[in-house]
Amino acid sequence: MHALSAHLKRKKGNFSLDIEVDFFRGITGVFGPSGAGKTTLMHLLVGLEKPDEGFLQIDDILLVDTVKNINEPARNRKIGYVFQEGRLFPHMTVRKNLLFATKYVPKGKQVIEFAELVNLLELNNLLEKRPKQLSGGEKQRVAIGRALLSSPKLLLMDEPFSSLDVKLRRQIIPYLIKINRKFNIPMLVVSHDLPDLLSLTRELFLLKNGRVLGHGNYLDLIEQENMFDVMRGAGLMNVLQFKVDAHDKENGLSILTNKDASQEISIEREMVSDCCQIGDEINVSLRPEDISLTLERIPNISIRNQLPGTIMKIIEKDNRIYCLVDVGFKLLVSITHASLLKMELTKGKQVWCLFKSMALQTNI
């Protein structure tokens, strides 16, 4: 079932947006350069702007249709929205800001618990403060919390992590994934930070100049030249799905196995601590720069993961080479032109992909 499908047109000054979308129930990352129209799209979805033309349907309910003259007001759309600029109510304490929406949630329909949320977002000491007394990052956390407590059917977040330090980011991202899974709330997350996005989801929606550049699985997207270009600057990333197979406590490692491949891959345990138990499915991300290619297996090296595979595609961009290697699943590897020449790499060649377990990032 489509969580959301829409075709929206909107002109603002010399900027025009014309977008057709279908979002599924998971988390979709909305990505695009500054001024691409990401915030405008969010405003159209949430009902703060009206499209000049088009329709919007969420959970098969028609919310907007310019032909039929339907335009459901924002408050009935049940879409949680974290504004890029926060917009906390300045006259209310943090507690009241957080609880603002709970009045409008029918009894028993409140999906997220206040206490749990406050703990997770580390807001305990801030509850009686007013927005003016908060730091930038504190404000952002409150804004995320406020949207979550409105028990939305769909959650939109515009750059929700921009003022959060890495520690908090790492803490909130798995939580969002959990909320998405547990309550089946689809999410759209706007970010200019591709690695952040990819640690949330592999489903990407690419925008540029008000047009859809691409939409779909990250790995499928990067195979297309024009999208590859857009994403490259933002930091490409391999995102892989694994199952936790065993914990090697002595060495501090978790043994993960990939669903598709039968390869055993060791992954550092520290990152996964509480969240993953044996049998859990987890997402792991890995930068193309962190993978090395060799022609044979290398002993005596601190690189513990060494996977044999076949080069499927060689993409040449400026002086940088990207190899798509099939090691049971697809891996994007970036190497220099010099290495390409020296190792005489060609499509179809057998290679080993080496990466440190350290380089793997888990996002649940």
Place this chain on the structure above:
Amino acid sequence: MHALSAHLKRKKGNFSLDIEVDFFRGITGVFGPSGAGKTTLMHLLVGLEKPDEGFLQIDDILLVDTVKNINEPARNRKIGYVFQEGRLFPHMTVRKNLLFATKYVPKGKQVIEFAELVNLLELNNLLEKRPKQLSGGEKQRVAIGRALLSSPKLLLMDEPFSSLDVKLRRQIIPYLIKINRKFNIPMLVVSHDLPDLLSLTRELFLLKNGRVLGHGNYLDLIEQENMFDVMRGAGLMNVLQFKVDAHDKENGLSILTNKDASQEISIEREMVSDCCQIGDEINVSLRPEDISLTLERIPNISIRNQLPGTIMKIIEKDNRIYCLVDVGFKLLVSITHASLLKMELTKGKQVWCLFKSMALQTNI
């Protein structure tokens, strides 16, 4: 000469700041978790808040002294400030916002040219727009530009890159470094993104709970346990200074040499394109996760940089191991506990540090 020295105390609710600082003329990165007091410190320096106690001296001019009852108003301090929340004037076009301060700069003292700045920040198409019509990232760029055009003696920036995509970040960071060098304007840059900060500078100022945790060169700081902890979560980074020795156009590489070591290191050329000519000094950053250790040189691998060195220190944190290796300069390498055991690494052992030229990031 100290660009800035201060001892400032300030209490706000249950938060208290007590900081003693001496900043030199370069760029200093201000780093600390959300709510550490970074914005508060900036406000005290720029004159938007008054310290309860203390003094502030810039370029040997006493601006604040609570004992002598001196408190120079903000406008006389000639400190450019990029607010965390932008604070663009809503009733003025982008052009007028940018030019706001130029009236207060004496003729001939304008150090940065309007046209050049507009080009660099990609503001050409936005000049006649009003802040309300800008996207988040566009606003941030205008705020940076506005502060720069006030020809400040000191520039403070609070999270200036938080809404900028990577492409723009990469573009602005070298420009800031250039401005710092060319006009000798000291800068304090607040960020929760350690890699971003490190690509600007190696001089760090660490804040936590309103207290100074550390101040100095990044590599010196990470040798101290408590600071290592703070920074680890944010992404550790090696930052190295090199001289451009030659360009290998065929392979798309630049050959760089380190000042201290006599090692030849190849670095990808693409990144350095216009900005670096033979003989230029450049900063290069490298993540500890991107370096592998072996016991011998490895042929036939896409890793082109292989440097022999000695393990100087082994830092164990949770299940992660950090080795400080002297390869002529110091390199921080992170490996798993399993590798440590398998390769029997100890302090003093001879190892090879391997890293892909791809993994090197240049920041001018």
Place this chain on the structure above:
Amino acid sequence: SSGDKSKNSISVFAAASVTNVMTEIAGEFKNETGIRIQLNFASSGILARQIESGAGFDYYVSASKEWMDYLDSMQLVNRNSISSIAGNRMVAIVPIENKELFIDSVSIVNFPDLFKGRISIGDPAHVPAGKYAQQIMSSNSWEVKLAKRILPAKNVRDALFMVEMGEVEMGMVYSSDAQKSKKVRTVYEFAVADCDPILYYGAGKIKSDENLKAFLTFLEGDKAKLIWKRNGFKIN
């Protein structure tokens, strides 16, 4: 309104210039009969228009014949009850600081030359006292000389106030008012013949009742007349 609300009271609408008299009369009347008088003071014109708009009243005291006739023409007052209840005289006054000027029946002929500056009178357009003042001027042929020097006030009281304040050198007001003020000095009392008779008119409402009759009786009595006299009015 008030008239029919509480049985034992009557409502009297009275021109502002008789404020003192009517207040004292109301007090005495209450002592004597136990009937309370609700007083409504404003300019005669405003009171007439209020009555015209349906205001409930029992007795109306007007400073001008015109407004009484106006109400009578609309049959809002009992024609038989219309009577002049008191008279007044016009006087010339100067600020108390002016100790030099004395006017007698001879020098009054050159009245306009006896003082410099302006003369305040009620606005002849609508203030009765102003109209009388103008009549006195024209019957003595001072009009031309004084035309540019007149400062019309919105009522007699204000005309007096201007003299008190020294804003004008001369004023023409009722003798009843002049007598009360400690800041002015009366320099001349104009002849009765110089203007229309200066009279206050009173009339009851159309439907008379016991209370109103009692009040009418009291008005004609000696006590009421004494009060008028004490306040500087003339009773014939």
Place this chain on the structure above:
Amino acid sequence: MENWFVFSETEMSAIGLSFKVALWCAILVLPMAILTGWWLARKSFRGKSLIEGFVNLPLVLPPVATGFVLLLLLGSKGLIGQFIYEWFGIRIAFTYYAAVIASMIVSFPLAVRAIRLSIEMVDPGFEEAAKTLGASTFQSFVRVTLPLALPGIISGFVLSFARSLGEFGATIIFAGNISGETQTIPLALFNQIQVPGMESSAFRLLLVAVVFSFLAMSVSEYLVKKLYKRI
């Protein structure tokens, strides 16, 4: 009037009445002014400046004229008043209620303007945020815009109160100058001024009005400060 500080019965009743009229006027004007202010601030429609002009009429008209218009409308022979009298047997003119109504009409444009201004200056972004959280237009207005516009609301209240204290022209025409019922401070003052030699009494009444004014300002200043500090 031997003792300067002992008020006569008439004076006392005028003071009490003035206070009561002013308070009621401010209390009754407030909700209407908030509604109108919000409407003018947030909606844009054809003929808006017509409505604006209409609301501001009592400001432009001399109060005496306003009083006459009220009398023509609400007097017991007036356009509307005659029906009220016929159907309910209620006379409005020349009563305490008339004094309150006259004050209300005259204060209304002042209150609307203050409130409208402050609502206009509240960032509509907050209302938008409230709506995405499920609040209706009315709820987001009450929970978000209104508290943020509080200085203007208080200002509107104080303006109505103060203007009512000083109201003379419309009241004397529409409510009459009836001691104990409609004779507020300004009307009592008028009576005293009519009689030479009553200056001291007039001054005392003036003083009371002034003290009232200062009190109202102090209280509102204090309220705004206290409520504002929290924002």
Place this chain on the structure above:
Amino acid sequence: MENWFVFSETEMSAIGLSFKVALWCAILVLPMAILTGWWLARKSFRGKSLIEGFVNLPLVLPPVATGFVLLLLLGSKGLIGQFIYEWFGIRIAFTYYAAVIASMIVSFPLAVRAIRLSIEMVDPGFEEAAKTLGASTFQSFVRVTLPLALPGIISGFVLSFARSLGEFGATIIFAGNISGETQTIPLALFNQIQVPGMESSAFRLLLVAVVFSFLAMSVSEYLVKKLYKRI
């Protein structure tokens, strides 16, 4: 008065005078009101509510009382007026200038309140930003706060203008009711109301006042809209 739409000379002069007085009043009040409004909005000091009360005095006092106070101060024997008269030989009371002054005094608190309110609602963060860019307190006020408070400034201007159009009490006392010199529309209206049979003339003048009011509102509405759209 055969033709309903031909104004008599007196009426014409009253209309022209009213407009002139109101315009001058608004123009002269504005800068003072801006200064006072800014002072009250941005500074906090001891006795602020005393100043507030003082500024608002003309609002609370019946205009007639205000007129008397003006006369006591600026009359040619007044506290201040006597010196003006002695030194410059100028009499203020009962002149065109007195009409303007009376209007100004009465409008002042209204203008101050509107302007102060809008200045209070401008985020001081913008002024701070201007200061870090080198602007003085005055410069940042003029270049940043003032334009952002524009709706309030326009409101203040319109309020002064409108209030002046309706001003009666203070004017008739302090400026007198001198046809062609100080007889504005409300004063002319008052005269006509006092005379039986002048209703039609009174109505026509009322109509002119109403038209003025609507015009003022339309123009200010238009200005605010146009200037606001750009923010």
